[in-house]
Amino acid sequence: MSDGPVAPQPGAGRARQNVIYRAGVLGRTPAVPTDFAGLERLARRKTSRRGWAYIAGGAGEGATMRANREAFDRWKIVPRVLRDVSRRDLSVELFGRTLPAPVLLAPVGAAELAHPDADVAIAGAAAELGVPYIFSNQGCAPMEESAAAMGDSPRWFQLYWSSDDDLVDSLLARAKTIGADAVVVTLDTTLLGWRPQDLNLGSLPFARGEGIAQYTSDPTFVRIVRERIAAAAGARPEVEVTLGAIRTLLSMSRRYPGRLLDNLRSPEPRAAVETFLDIYSRPSLTWTEIESLRERTDLPVLLKGILHPDDARRALDAGADGIIVSNHGGRQVDGAIASLDALVGIAPAVDGRVPVLLDSGIRTGSDVFKALALGADAVTVGRPHLYGLAVGGREGARDAVANIIAEFDLTLGLSGLTSVKEITADALTRT
Known part of the structure; x- marks a missing residue:
């Protein structure tokens, strides 16, 4: 049985619930758990030891991964009642596109460690939902194959700035050819973080030809x-x-x-x-190279890995069209600031001049709500869609993200709001 929806429509939360509850009448339960803890447990059972170390592991002792979750826990939603929330609008505008929800599928490297269909399956899942997939520079399928699986649906491309500029230019040209709406330059992996789970197995996927x-x-x-x-x-x-x-x-x-x-x-x-x-990486990367992007591509450019307000301001000076606040899902620096905590300082520094997205730690629809209330224009979802992929391939990735969007829709309405534009910091209190 398919648990899956198509692109989110008004009332996405109730529609998703109805699909699941109606199947329950027939004795069927969701193939993809609707809670993150259950999804994570099932994904771990489906994944090899080496695969799980890579896709679930973090830097050092995992302090940054824990900090990402603790940051969300410190903020509480304050619902308002007796408001007409019968019609809700989740849509947002990003780079000339109207998206059905403020959710994108984050780039994940070496996704074949979760499922052999990897990037092509993730791309298909995103296309069904109508939300963008940011093609990974460390993908297991050429970007052209992933694009073919999406039809006219929105896609972005993630760039790791290589030490060879000709290669950088070639990747940017290919991104333009496949119809990418934007390029996301990842800044926080000029060196690979200390990842004990992989190190203890002596396992680097790229050294086996995976993810290149x-x-x-x-x-x-x-x-x-x-x-x-x-x-x-x-x-x-x-x-x-x-x-x-x-x-x-x-x-x-x-x-x-x-x-x-x-x-x-x-x-x-x-x-x-x-x-x-x-x-593949360039430890010498500086703002000089970033400033050259305007000569290399006419696509909108977002900088991913910004965690300090001063770097956000410098990104605007360098011509960035958007910022993604991210600590790489806790995979690069152990003991780093949580992405949500960083957002609190970065959003007012940017002051609406370019879109600000939040990455790292998003697990639920209420997380999406909190991120938007604190100044994000949209979020990217990483491990949830990868775990869904491990559980059920394309449909699993789709359903894992559909569940997040459905919960976000219900959280919006139950908080007394009817559109993304109405979500502000007034909807939260900090504990």
């Missing part, structure tokens, strides 16, 4: 790889032959474009992984 499909499908990247192979002609790299090494070679070869047998005989799959690991 945007690169292996890119003509500029392939040219770089072949130039490196040519420059190293005649050199014989020392390779320790172990069972693990053989498995890794198979993993690389399966994921590299072309026939598996040909890839096993070719140096390209291994060289592609080595090249990626060398150039």
Whole structure:
């Protein structure tokens, strides 16, 4: 049975409830748990140990992940009563699009660790809901394949600024070609955070060829790889032959474009992984490169990873068209400020000049409400849609986000409000 809705309509919360309760009359319960704790437990059972370490793990001792949730808990909603809330409007305007709800699907790298259909399934789920999916730069499918699964539905593209500017330009050009509405430049991963869950398993997905499909499908990247192979002609790299090494070679070869047998005989799959690991991040990235974006693309540019009001102001000076307040879901710096706490200072600094989105820690519809009350124009949802993917593929990702949107709709109405525009800080109190 499909539990799924189409794009959210007025009354999305009641409609979603009715689908589930009517199925309950027939003895059927939701395939995707409607509470985050239940969703997380089921996703963990469906995911390998290595996959769970990557998609659920955080930096260090997990303090930032906990802080993200604690920040939401400190704010309480103050409902108002005896208001006509029979009609509610969840829609928002972002970069020329009217979205049915202020929710986007965040970029998640190496999503095949949750489900083999990965990015294409997530893209299809977002298209059914009518909300944007931000294609991951560390995706498991070329952005063109994900775009094909979405039809005319909105999509954005996340950019990790490589150490090779030609590659950056190529990725930006492809994003334009696939009809991306915006580019999201992620700023907080110029170095990979200390992630014990992955480290204790010696597991980095990209080193196995997982999550590098945007690169292996890119003509500029392939040219770089072949130039490196040519420059190293005649050199014989020392390779320790172990069972693990053989498995890794198979993993690389399966994921590299072309026939598996040909890839096993070719140096390209291994060289592609080595090249990626060398150039995918840029620790020297500064505001100078960000300011050059206006010459590189005419797409709206949002900067993701802003946590300080001064950086938000500098982003506006650099020409940013939007800001995403994010601590990377607690995956980069242990003990960092919660994204919601950062939003409280950043929203007034931006003062409505560009859209401000909140990322990291969103789990429920009431979280969406609180984020908007504190100044966000929309939110991005990460782990919930990835966990839904693990539980039920495309339908699972769709239903996990549909549940959040449905709860947001009901929270809006039960708080005495009828539209996103009416949500202000007056609807909250801090404890």
